[in-house]
Amino acid sequence: MTELTGSPELILGIETSCDETAAAVVADGTTVLSSVVHSQVQLHERWRGVVPEVASRSHTQRILPIVQQALADAGIAASALTAIAVTHRPGMVGCLLVGLAAGKALALLHDLPLLGVDHVQAHVHTALLAEPGLQLPALALVASGGHTALWLLKAPLDTDRLGTTRDDAAGEALDKGAALLGLPYPGGPSIQRAARGGNARAIDLPRSLLGPDSLDFSFSGLKTALLYHLRGPGANLPARALAGDELRDLAASYQEAVVDVLIQKLRRAAERVAVRSLCIGGGVARNERLRERLQQDRVLAGLHLVLPEPALCSDNGAMIALMGHLQLAAGRTSPLDIDAVATPQSAGKAKVRP
Ligand code: KG4
Ligand code: ZN
Secondary structure, X not given: OOOXXXXXXXXXXXXXXXXXXXXXXXXXXXXXXXXXXXXXXXXXXXXXOOOHHHHHHHHHHHHHHHHHHHHHHHOOOHHHOOEEEEEEEOOOHXXXXXXXXXXXXXXXXXXXXXXXEEHHHHHHHHHHHHOOOOOOOEEEEEEOOOOEEEEEEEEOOEEEEEEEEOOOOHHHHHHHHHHHHOOOOOHHHHHHHHHOOOOXXXXXXXXXXXXXXXXXXXXXXHHHHHHHHHHOOOOOOOOOOOOHHHHHHHXXXXXXXXXXXXXXXXXXXXXXXXXXXXXXXXXXXXXXXXXXXXHHOOOOOOOEEEOOOHHHHOOOOHHHHHHHHHHHHOOOOEOXXXXXXXXXXXXXXXXXXX
């Protein structure tokens, strides 16, 4: 338990938008007193993706014990909280409703302000939790199973989206690529493991940059290129079982193609918008090759790089509590009848010079 002095602001963050049931207590928007995350990966493994009804049932079973655990780990009672922050968008509505119901009940019971949080914005702002004095504006890459976008973080709660994926998210491309390679779900970590020791230049796979000016992403062609590499164009043969160097080289080449596109788009964005820092968030931001490439990149070297610890990159309650802290400071509390919404907050699109 962390020793608290004075009377800090204590925010409980609740996250149930996808397949993690998570709760955390954050003090003064800077200190994570507790963070409990239950991943449903094993439940969804055999379908190679998240099944919404299975996910929301599991959230229902877990949410109260996880909130209690987060409070116990922080060493506080619910009555000591300052406010409740909860993800209310975007995500699977049945999943969001579980966290929202818990958050609303706690807010009502303890007469606390409720703060409805946008999950994607929480990923964009995570660097402020990793480094509270972060120099802004910052360029933020959010890459997960459901989203891949570049954001300009001008000031807390003031962001513009610079570009987004036109088809698959980076994590989705890794998950589907892993399925083609016969590797387990989720694909990002299993491709990372399989790629260790492999030659990332062994197989020439495409990097779709969508023309010289675009800050958008496209990963569907890469996935198809892998399929054709394994089965031949248009052929409908079952994929061969891969092993040894062949698997290592293919996994490394596929991972490198995804990472290359992310790096090239970051370089492009950094050339066009004046930023002081560069940060990453979302499950794909856990990737060791992406982190290594970012640390070595000469073009991006002029920017202050923030690589939040892996547990803060994938879905967690602490980033939701951080957003709650920022929203509370800005007086943006939510009514108790706030709804669950499947889509993200409509994104301000920045005008950037090509
Ligand atoms: O942010 P997240 O936990 O959940 C959402 O999708 O919102 O991200 C999950 C995604 C999955 O596609 C998974 O394959 C990917 O993040 N991922 C990784 C790694 N760990 C998780 N991708 C690459 N390398 C990793 N180490
Ligand atoms: Zn996420």
